Amino acid sequence: MAVARPYLYILPTFLFLFVFTHYPILKTFYLSLFKWNLATPKMKFIGLGNYVQAWSTPLFWQVLQNNVLFAVGTIPISLALALVLALLINQKVRGLAIYRAALFYPTIIPMAAAAMIWLWILTPSYGLVNFYGKALGLPDIHWLGHSRFALAALILVGIWKRVGYYMVIFLAGLQVIPEHLYEAAILEGASPWQRFWRITLPLLSPTTFFVAIMAVIDSFQAIDQVYLMTQGGPGNNTNLFIFYIYQNAFRFFDMGYASAVSGILFLILLGLTVLAFRMLHRRVHYA
Amino acid sequence: MRSRPLWRLTVHGLLLLAGLVIVVPFLWIALTAFKERNEIFSLIPQWLPAHPTLQNFWGVLDAMPFWRYYWNTLVVAFGLLGVQLITITLAAYAFARMEFWGRDVLFILLLVQLMIAPQSTAIQNYVTIVNLGLLDTRLAIMAPYLASAFGTFLLRQTFKGIPKELEEAASLDGCGGLRFLAYIAVPLAVPGYLAFALVSLTYHWNEFFWPLVITETSKARTLTLGLGIFAQTAEGAADWTMLMAATLMVVAVPLLLFLVFQRRFINSFMQSGLGG
Numbered sequence: 001m002a003v004a005r006p007y008l009y010i011l012p013t014f015l016f017l018f019v020f021t022h023y024p025i026l027k028t029f030y031l032s033l034f035k036w037n038l039a040t041p042k043m044k045f046i047g048l049g050n051y052v053q054a055w056s057t058p059l060f061w062q063v064l065q066n067n068v069l070f071a072v073g074t075i076p077i078s079l080a081l082a083l084v085l086a087l088l089i090n091q092k093v094r095g096l097a098i099y100r101a102a103l104f105y106p107t108i109i110p111m112a113a114a115a116m117i118w119l120w121i122l123t124p125s126y127g128l129v130n131f132y133g134k135a136l137g138l139p140d141i142h143w144l145g146h147s148r149f150a151l152a153a154l155i156l157v158g159i160w161k162r163v164g165y166y167m168v169i170f171l172a173g174l175q176v177i178p179e180h181l182y183e184a185a186i187l188e189g190a191s192p193w194q195r196f197w198r199i200t201l202p203l204l205s206p207t208t209f210f211v212a213i214m215a216v217i218d219s220f221q222a223i224d225q226v227y228l229m230t231q232g233g234p235g236n237n238t239n240l241f242i243f244y245i246y247q248n249a250f251r252f253f254d255m256g257y258a259s260a261v262s263g264i265l266f267l268i269l270l271g272l273t274v275l276a277f278r279m280l281h282r283r284v285h286y287a
Numbered sequence: 288m289r290s291r292p293l294w295r296l297t298v299h300g301l302l303l304l305a306g307l308v309i310v311v312p313f314l315w316i317a318l319t320a321f322k323e324r325n326e327i328f329s330l331i332p333q334w335l336p337a338h339p340t341l342q343n344f345w346g347v348l349d350a351m352p353f354w355r356y357y358w359n360t361l362v363v364a365f366g367l368l369g370v371q372l373i374t375i376t377l378a379a380y381a382f383a384r385m386e387f388w389g390r391d392v393l394f395i396l397l398l399v400q401l402m403i404a405p406q407s408t409a410i411q412n413y414v415t416i417v418n419l420g421l422l423d424t425r426l427a428i429m430a431p432y433l434a435s436a437f438g439t440f441l442l443r444q445t446f447k448g449i450p451k452e453l454e455e456a457a458s459l460d461g462c463g464g465l466r467f468l469a470y471i472a473v474p475l476a477v478p479g480y481l482a483f484a485l486v487s488l489t490y491h492w493n494e495f496f497w498p499l500v501i502t503e504t505s506k507a508r509t510l511t512l513g514l515g516i517f518a519q520t521a522e523g524a525a526d527w528t529m530l531m532a533a534t535l536m537v538v539a540v541p542l543l544l545f546l547v548f549q550r551r552f553i554n555s556f557m558q559s560g561l562g563g
Contacts, residue, residue, distance in 0.1 A: 024411035110493035
């Protein structure tokens with residue numbers, strides 16, 4: 001009885017975990033080896049056929065490229081802004097709670113609501129952005145219908161939604177840097193600039209690393225805003241990974257191919273995480 | 288030495304600027320929700336509604352089963368939280384305070400849930416839900432989250448901090464095992480539970496994609512999904528004032544709670560790191 005006790009305690013968790021996390025991961029890779037779609041309703045083993053199909057589909061590569069562009073457009077700007085805002089908030093100015101609430105509240109609202117907000121702000125002719133854009137002499141732009149600006153608009157929404165959250169994580173990182181290091185540096189005559197580059201940034205690197213990984217994973221999970229703002233358009237210019245999987249699975253009912261793309265996404269994220277952890281061991285300073 | 292007043296002013300200026308950029312979009316849609324339908328089609332931005340009206344909010348109640356969505360959301364978010372509290376408490380307690388064969392491997396298998404995008408297992412989970420005959424139910428929306436690696440991880444940290452002597456003393460007094468867990472460990476972990484509850488409730492209130500995949504009618508649909516579906520209908524897409532009213536109605540309660548309990552929310556999310 002005493003031996004079985006811990007297993008009984010973890011049983012409910014592992015039951016659910018197995019059915020809805022472990023099994024689906026394994027099953028995704030399994031399904032990816034089969035042709036299973038409307039034309040072939042009875043599953044047929046085709047080995048790596050679905051992966052070969054992805055490799056030779058230009059749209060797959062475009063989706064990958066879109067997602068990388070989305071990540072590259074979102075992450076450095078969000079992280080830099082979040083860090084600057086965290087440093088400013090950390091100055092313990094008056095009204096801190098108000099600033100913090102103002103910057104953090106987008107974390108609390110659904111991405112779907114953020115999508116609604118920005119749909120209206122970015123709408124042609126009557127949207128706020130075009131109002132003031134025109135005042136500055138810019139043309140009236142149909143942001144979400146434009147082949148180049150649509151992805152930029154999604155990047156903007158992504159930054160707007162997440163920057164406050166990343167800021168708060170940075171803030172937590174800043175607060176554990178020992179105060180005496182700064183005191184010592186001030187005695188040594190270090191300028192604020194030197195203190196930032198020599199103390200703050202190196203000691204913050206575990207946090208930065210953590211936020212960066214989170215941001216990469218976030219960017220490969222983006223779907224709500226794609227579904228609600230662009231449906232992947234125009235011309236698949238904003239078609240990102242999860243939306244592509246969704247389209248293939250639930251609109252074209254090509255379950256085998258969609259599983260293969262899910263598998264690839266899974267491997268990409270795993271690869272990035274492993275890579276990041278290696279970098280962590282080499283580069284990051286521990287406080 | 289830097290002039291302090293000037294520095295303060297710069298800090299305030301920058302924070303104010305950033306704050307405005309983040310807040311103004313929301314302010315704009317909140318004001319839009321109170322405008323008459325034609326008022327928004329003016330070529331110069333009118334910030335304040337000329338004739339403030341509640342018409343859009345009544346319109347939303349007519350155009351979509353808002354209260355049904357609300358009820359579904361409450362059932363999903365709180366029902367799920369109830370189950371999660373049980374699963375994470377038991378698992379966290381075992382991982383924190385018991386020795387057993389395979390513990391470390393099992394713990395890594397638990398953490399796998401934090402490393403994968405829940406969206407990437409959506410296809411197979413959809414098939415499972417269909418096979419279980421749960422399609423288009425609230426239970427289906429909850430199912431993939433009944434176990435929480437994040438919650439287990441968070442509580443495990445708290446449980447680990449309880450001194451061994453306390454457990455031994457309690458055990459001598461006949462308060463061992465589950466009684467120790469219920470009467471001593473759980474009360475000591477209340478801050479951890481609160482943090483988990485806020486993150487879990489927010490996450491599931493806001494979730495869009497999985498409910499989209501797993502529901503077919505308004506029977507089980509949640510608010511956030513309902514908002515998205517409304518936006519795609521002819522009525523929702525054509526009427527900005529009504530759509531903004533609907534958006535405001537979906538976010539109102541969580542947002543008010545956030546403004547009141549700001550510090551608690553932010554501390555919870557600070558601990559969350561990897562989300563719900």
